[in-house]
Amino acid sequence: MRTINSLCVLLLCISCSNYEVNTTEGWCEQLSGENIAEKHAPFWAVLPGVSFNANAIRDDFVRILNEAMMQKVQGRIDRMVWREGTALHIENLSSLMEIDQEEVISGWREGIERGKKGDHPDAADLCLYGTVTSMFDSLTIHSKHWDPMGFKVVSEDKTDFDMERKRRIGKPL
Numbered sequence: 001m002r003t004i005n006s007l008c009v010l011l012l013c014i015s016c017s018n019y020e021v022n023t024t025e026g027w028c029e030q031l032s033g034e035n036i037a038e039k040h041a042p043f044w045a046v047l048p049g050v051s052f053n054a055n056a057i058r059d060d061f062v063r064i065l066n067e068a069m070m071q072k073v074q075g076r077i078d079r080m081v082w083r084e085g086t087a088l089h090i091e092n093l094s095s096l097m098e099i100d101q102e103e104v105i106s107g108w109r110e111g112i113e114r115g116k117k118g119d120h121p122d123a124a125d126l127c128l129y130g131t132v133t134s135m136f137d138s139l140t141i142h143s144k145h146w147d148p149m150g151f152k153v154v155s156e157d158k159t160d161f162d163m164e165r166k167r168r169i170g171k172p173l
Contacts, residue, residue, distance in 0.1 A: 018049040022056035024064055028127035031118075031134070054135060054173035058083055061131050065090075073097065088136040092143040101143050105159050108141060112161050116168060133163045135173065 019036060021027055029036055036050050062083050069080035073096040080091045090108075094101040114120050115129030132139055143157040 018051055020051050020053055022053040022060070024057060024061045024127070024131060027052070027057045027061075027131060027135070028123075031126055031130040032123060052173050057131075057173075058086070058135050061135065062088070065128075069093065083136070086135070086137040088132060088139045090139065090141050092141050095142070095144040095146070101157075105141055105143075108139065109161065112139065112163070116164065134165065134169070137163055137165055139163070 021030060021036065026036065029039070030050075030052075062081050066079055066081035069091070070077075072093060073080065076096055077091060080093075082089050092101055092104050093099050094104050111120075111125060111129040112133060114125070115133035118126070118130065120126035120129060139161040141159045141161075143159065144153045145155045145157075146152065147154050
């Protein structure tokens with residue numbers, strides 16, 4: 001009897017699996033409604049599970065977004081995106097490019113509002129704004145103003161967005 005009980009416990013344990021989502025790509029699959037447990041479960045798993053490493057997802061997202069934005073400004077600044085805990089910070093592209101500051105901020109505002117509702121028909125926008133609104137508590141856009149020679153920052157405006165995660169999600173990751 002003891003052998004049968006041990007065998008049952010062993011079979012139950014090996015029939016379970018857990019897939020950890022720890023990248024932006026994996027998180028975006030989740031946001032798109034894909035069944036991650038089914039997609040990543042080994043063939044033998046009877047009880048597949050999924051867990052989320054929120055800090056790893058945040059770090060990966062910041063790295064990817066920073067690399068993309070650094071390419072746009074051709075590396076003229078040390079960093080464009082960083083995080084402090086669950087607070088996301090972004091340098092306004094208008095600080096380094098010929099783009100209207102308010103146009104950039106309005107684009108983020110609109111994307112965030114749609115992201116809060118999960119209302120992005122485009123997969124890339126769903127990933128971008130869905131990740132911002134589900135993984136971060138706030139977004140601060142830093143808009144720098146440079147001296148006429150473009151060497152020194154003379155002032156900086158900050159625009160803050162609250163993602164309202166606790167109200168929308170309950171217990172966020």
